[in-house]
Amino acid sequence: MGTWLAERFGLTVPVVGAPMAGAAGGALAGAISAAGGLGMVGCGSTAPADWVLEQRALAAAAGRPYGVGLLAWALPGRPDLLDAVLDDSVPRPALVSVSYGEYAQHVPVLHDAGVAVATQAGTVADGVAAVDAGIDVVVARGGEGGGHGRNLVATLPLLDAVLEAVDVPVLAAGGIGGPRGVAAALAAGAAGAWVGTAFLTCRESLLADDVVGRQAETDETGTAYGTVFDTASAVGWPNEFGGRAVRNEFFTRWQGREAELPADAEANATFRAAPTSRDLSAMALYAGQGVGRLGAERPAAAEVVADLGRAGDLLRAAVTRLGS
Numbered sequence: 001m002g003t004w005l006a007e008r009f010g011l012t013v014p015v016v017g018a019p020m021a022g023a024a025g026g027a028l029a030g031a032i033s034a035a036g037g038l039g040m041v042g043c044g045s046t047a048p049a050d051w052v053l054e055q056r057a058l059a060a061a062a063g064r065p066y067g068v069g070l071l072a073w074a075l076p077g078r079p080d081l082l083d084a085v086l087d088d089s090v091p092r093p094a095l096v097s098v099s100y101g102e103y104a105q106h107v108p109v110l111h112d113a114g115v116a117v118a119t120q121a122g123t124v125a126d127g128v129a130a131v132d133a134g135i136d137v138v139v140a141r142g143g144e145g146g147g148h149g150r151n152l153v154a155t156l157p158l159l160d161a162v163l164e165a166v167d168v169p170v171l172a173a174g175g176i177g178g179p180r181g182v183a184a185a186l187a188a189g190a191a192g193a194w195v196g197t198a199f200l201t202c203r204e205s206l207l208a209d210d211v212v213g214r215q216a217e218t219d220e221t222g223t224a225y226g227t228v229f230d231t232a233s234a235v236g237w238p239n240e241f242g243g244r245a246v247r248n249e250f251f252t253r254w255q256g257r258e259a260e261l262p263a264d265a266e267a268n269a270t271f272r273a274a275p276t277s278r279d280l281s282a283m284a285l286y287a288g289q290g291v292g293r294l295g296a297e298r299p300a301a302a303e304v305v306a307d308l309g310r311a312g313d314l315l316r317a318a319v320t321r322l323g324s
């Protein structure tokens with residue numbers, strides 16, 4: 001499956017393991033890269049710079065290209081994160097994404113370091129702005145995706161419109177968790193898929209077994225999009241980028257009443273204590289609509305990559321069908 005993505009990074013499967021703060025560390029990224037995809041480490045706004053270096057070393061240990069994902073809105077207050085991503089004590093990432101906020105000023109810095117740059121676009125305007133900023137590859141990320149982003153357009157219509165509007169390679173993201181989704185994206189003209197949720201439950205992911213169990217119980221209707229958890233966490237997410245997570249009791253209780261949440265001491269204490277008390281009813285369990293495909297068994301990342309790689313067989317079968 002020779003696409004820009006596969007050729008640029010020497011991949012056998014045109015899939016990026018999406019950066020996922022709290023889930024995709026160096027072990028997952030390295031395992032995805034070792035299996036023929038491109039794994040990315042997700043750096044959240046509170047990630048220590050030392051942690052970034054450790055995770056990069058783990059990802060690089062596969063001896064394959066890997067990537068790192070940064071949150072653009074966090075960088076003005078955390079310039080050390082960008083330094084940690086480019087620190088030469090560890091082999092450099094081949095791809096860095098800077099998403100959600102002002103990122104244009106970082107593109108030349110990353111290019112000077114020889115790194116390809118991606119950003120996640122939730123609208124056609126985002127995609128066009130990315131090209132203007134010199135981005136190498138635009139990720140058309142639909143609202144069904146897990147974690148943060150926009151919830152304005154679904155993946156297929158967004159991919160269609162972004163492919164029409166830009167002349168740089170485009171990856172499809174949001175709800176792509178199996179070979180059918182990858183095949184659909186490639187057939188539409190994408191250079192590959194940017195896959196998050198499908199890797200959440202892998203053995204190499206940072207998620208604990210109880211969270212994986214809850215995700216396995218959740219079907220495709222069980223996620224919700226909003227800003228409840230960002231209001232409770234108060235780490236500084238801009239409101240325009242909400243998050244998609246498993247709909248739990250905390251979300252249901254506060255959806256539509258986000259403005260009241262900061263003043264509710266009990267609710268904030270419950271949210272803060274939840275990761276320690278393992279109270280899944282009050283934790284932010286980020287996942288996209290593809291969560292319905294996940295089972296309770298934790299697969300190796302290599303198995304997920306191999307499954308996504310079956311997209312080639314589906315496409316060949318479709319061509320045969322259409323030709324007959």
Ligand SMILES: Cc1cc2nc3c(=O)[nH]c(=O)nc-3n(C[C@H](O)[C@H](O)[C@H](O)COP(=O)(O)O)c2cc1C
Pocket residue numbers: 018019020021022023042043044069070071097099120141144145146147148149173174175176177194195196197198286287288289290
């Ligand atoms: C648990 C989780 C954490 C995420 N963290 C990040 C992040 O740190 N940086 C980022 O750019 N995107 C992040 N995302 C979004 C993903 O990069 C990607 O857009 C999304 O997973 C694609 O949709 P899918 O989950 O349906 O595959 C996260 C997604 C999830 C599920």
